[in-house]
Amino acid sequence: MGNRLSQFELTDKVALVTGASEGIGKDIALGLAGAGADIIVSSRREEKLKEVKSEIEGMGRKSDVFVMDVSRISDIEGLSDFVQNRFGKVDILINNAGFTVTKPAWDMTEEEWDRMVDISFKGLFFCCQIIGSIMKEQGYGKIINLSSTFSRSIIPGRSVYGGIKAGVSHLTEALAAEWAPDGVRVNALAPTAVLTPSRASLLQGEVLEKILSRIPLNRLATSEDLINASIYLSSPASDFVTGHTLFVDGGWIAAS
Ligand SMILES: NC(=O)c1ccc[n+]([C@@H]2O[C@H](COP(=O)([O-])OP(=O)(O)OC[C@H]3O[C@@H](n4cnc5c(N)ncnc54)[C@H](OP(=O)(O)O)[C@@H]3O)[C@@H](O)[C@H]2O)c1
Incomplete structure (x- = not known):
């Protein structure tokens, strides 16, 4: 059976992380590097x-920066060229970049x-399509899309966000089925609330208490929780897993 832990190693793998300048994306980028991967980090803020x-x-790994706005397809095409020129391949794509407005549905513009x-x-x-096509050529790749507990549950003020995340999980299933013959695995990672810089002002007082009351394990998700799940979904250990949304939520969805 050999060393079981080697199945979780990412040595010699190349990972691309969108939205890697701060928050969950930054932590996952550092976490995958800790498991041995070389990392391309991308978002809009070059200094970060x-x-x-x-x-x-x-940490002894290779890394490169690609500045882009993920809402522009020409930027994603530029990223694809950059990855192929600099690294010659891409094994892992973490689709993390996101933007959220929290407000009543009546007021959304x-x-x-x-x-x-x-x-x-x-x-x-x-990103799935354009970076995934490099993986298709290789015959192997792992895509991990950031979903959320709000893909399957609701909270006031997050209607559009929840709709998008439900779409992300559904898209993940559809792409997994379509691309399995090409060796491209597509999964989603769905955390409950994480105290990132963009969420700090929101996750306080009554809101924080309400969220905690919905989490049976009674704490928020941490970077460690998400890094460990990302390593699993990025590594050969999960090669037979595709189209799955992995809830890292302390039991939120099970209890809803
Ligand atoms: N935090 C939570 O509680 C939580 C829970 C469940 C799921 N999630 C999901 O996890 C992901 C990360 O969340 P987070 O809290 O870490 O978010 P965040 O702190 O707001 O970070 C978002 C990242 O996306 C990048 N980004 C934003 N707009 C971009 C654009 N147009 N082009 C390229 N990059 C862009 C930002 O970098 P630049 O500003 O440098 O571009 C930043 O690195 C999101 O998909 C979010 O929905 C978060």
């Missing part, structure tokens, strides 16, 4: 990405709708 690149290089859908759904699909 350079800091993440330095941290990854400090067209501009907010467009921005959320363009970044969190259109951008995610075209």
Whole structure:
């Protein structure tokens, strides 16, 4: 049976993480590097990405920065060329970049709708398609799409966000079925609330208490929780898993 842990190693793998400048994307990028992968980090803020690149290089892994707006398809095409020129392959894509507006559905504007859908759904699909086509050529690849507990449950103020995340999980199933013959595995990672910089002002007081009351394990998700799940979904250990949404939610969905 050999060393079981080797199944979880990412040595010599190349991973691309969108939205890697802060929050969950940054932590997953560092976590995958810790498991042995070389990492391309991308988002709009170059300075922040350079800091993440330095941290990854400090861990002895290769890293590179690609500045892009994920809502622009021409940027994703540029990313694809960059990855192939610099690394020659891509084994893992973490589709993490996202944008959220929290407000009552009655008040949502067209501009907010467009921005959320363009970044969190259109951008995610075209990253799957354009980066996934490199994986198709290779005959192997792992795509992990960031979904959410709100793909399967509701909370006031998150109607559009929940709709997008339900779409992300559904799209994940559809692409998994369509691309399995090409060796491309597509899964989703669905955390409950995580205390990232963009969520800090929201996850306080009564809102935080209400969220915690829905989590049987009675705490928020942490970076460690998400890194461990990402390593599993990125590694050969999960090669027979595709089309799955993995809830990392302390039992939220089970209890709803
Ligand atoms: N935090 C939570 O509680 C939670 C729970 C469940 C699921 N999620 C999901 O997990 C993912 C990350 O969440 P987070 O809380 O870490 O978010 P975040 O802190 O807001 O970070 C979002 C990331 O996306 C990047 N980004 C935003 N707009 C972009 C664009 N147009 N083009 C390229 N990159 C863009 C940002 O980088 P730049 O500003 O540098 O572009 C940033 O790195 C999202 O998909 C979110 O929906 C989060």
